[in-house]
Amino acid sequence: MAITKPKADNRPTEIIKRLKKEYPDARCSLNYSNPLELLVATILSAQCTDERVNKVTETLFRKYRTAADYASAPLQELEKDIRSTGFYRNKAKSIKGACAKIVEQFGGKVPRSMEELLTLPGVARKTANVVLGNAFGIASGVVVDTHVHRLAGRLGLSDKKQPEKIEEDLMQAFPKKEWILLPHLLIYHGRKVCKARGPLCGSCVLCDICPSCEAQGALKNVRLKLD
Incomplete structure (x- = not known):
């Protein structure tokens, strides 16, 4: 032929x-209901399957509802909650650091621009693009x-x-x-x-x-x- x-x-x-x-x-494979949940799930997805992340966040998202919840959580407790996603110490630090900055500088709301997202600990272009595109419908990159x-x-x-x-x-x-x-x-x-x-x-x-x-x-x- x-x-x-x-x-x-x-x-x-x-x-x-x-x-x-x-x-x-075709859509984002991570489960989330708001921008904060997607941000956290994306940080957890590094070197981890989406399936595993979704199992962890099913419980995690019921325990931590706001950026302030993550920011105020004891580090060791958060590490325990996300341990099965791997690299849990670094991920816990990133989540706590990002959420602390969201509370302090962005009124508790996940920012809606690439420039602002990149100021958050643990957030690089990939994570920022995931959040902007899927949570906000903003095409800032690929x-x-x-x-x-x-x-x-x-x-x-x-x-x-x-x-x-x-x-x-x-x-x-x-x-x-x-x-x-x-x-x-x-x-x-x-x-x-x-x-x-x-x-x-x-x-x-x-x-x-x-x-x-x-x-x-x-x-x-x-x-x-x-x-």
Whole structure:
């Protein structure tokens, strides 16, 4: 079967279109009901699965309701509450420090700008982008986690190694209206198909426009899902 490839400059549009069709329910995998809960959950998600974080926060969010609750909590008690997420000492310090600053400088409310969020202890661009995009609907950038990092490289969207540089490339490649959804689509695809080990190129909806897929000779087995 002859395959007509989209023009190179149309690949981002084609990638988004196909992944939206493949994963219509793609969304943030962390459970939360307000910006503070998402901030805490995102800090806990470092080097931890979202599934584990959701199990921990199910109890944590009932115990700590406000930024002041976290800020005033004894450090060792908070460490115990989040221990199973790993790196719990650093995470507890970050949560307490961030919440203390939220109380002292932002009236107890999670700030709504990248500049302000980056002043919080333990908050870098990835966490700030997660909170701004998912809690506030503000497209300030693109979340770059391990899945997004891997897929950006395999799809030829970025050849950079630093998350900030990868984010810049993705922001240039995709329209701003897609910045919030894009990482969710890539994460879903990374977990299901484009895995770190043993990517399932033969069943990938992006295979015919993916340089890594073509390089592995999987193009002949591609299962296209086009309109």
